[in-house]
Amino acid sequence: MTPYDDQNIFAKILRGEIPSFKVYETDRTFAFLDIMPRSPGHTLVLPKARARGILDVAEDDLAEVARSSKRIAVAAMKAFDADGIIIQQFSEPASGQVVFHLHMHVMPVKDGVALLPPQTRKEDMDVLADHARRMIAALGS
Numbered sequence: 001m002t003p004y005d006d007q008n009i010f011a012k013i014l015r016g017e018i019p020s021f022k023v024y025e026t027d028r029t030f031a032f033l034d035i036m037p038r039s040p041g042h043t044l045v046l047p048k049a050r051a052r053g054i055l056d057v058a059e060d061d062l063a064e065v066a067r068s069s070k071r072i073a074v075a076a077m078k079a080f081d082a083d084g085i086i087i088q089q090f091s092e093p094a095s096g097q098v099v100f101h102l103h104m105h106v107m108p109v110k111d112g113v114a115l116l117p118p119q120t121r122k123e124d125m126d127v128l129a130d131h132a133r134r135m136i137a138a139l140g141s
Contacts, residue, residue: 001092002100004050010101014048021128023075023135028061029068033128033135034105038115041080041108041131045069051102053091062102069104075138079131082108086115 005011012018013032020032023043034042045068051057057065073085088105090097098119107115 001055002052004052004056005100006050008099008101010044010046010099010103011050014046014101021132023132024068024072024139026064026068028064031068031072031106033132035128036119036122037107037128037131038105038118038120039080039107039109039113041076041082041135043072043076043106043135045072045104045106047102052100053097053102054089055091057102065102065104069106071139072106072135073108075135076106076108079134079138080108081110083111084109 009018013020014030022030022032024031028048029045030048031043031045034044045065047057047061047065049058049061051061054062069087073087076082077085086107086109089103109115
């Protein structure tokens with residue numbers, strides 16, 4: 001397996017070198033909005049630990065990502081009046097993984113509204129700021 005590259009975009013976001021729309025953070029996880037969302041509220045949940053994917057992440061770090069993903073899912077359902085939630089994780093290029101730092105996609109969905117294809121369009125920054133405020137409010141309640 002290819003070793004972890006600490007210059008990937010998510011590692012840079014975790015180090016604060018690239019800005020993000022952070023919605024949630026623990027001592028072991030970090031969650032922020034995808035700037036090319038497939039649905040309103042599409043959030044990425046990462047371990048802070050160096051892990052390329054599910055194949056090399058420590059079990060305790062994966063458990064924390066799962067816990068944070070659930071918390072994000074519950075908040076997204078509320079913040080976006082969603083009818084359901086999709087959680088996806090891809091590991092290695094053959095699966096469709098594009099950024100090689102483990103992450104879970106948490107996507108709220110509405111009945112009858114299809115997800116956008118991956119990496120279709122960059123969302124307006126004002127819209128993302130509004131979505132982040134909604135998520136943070138839902139996480140606080």
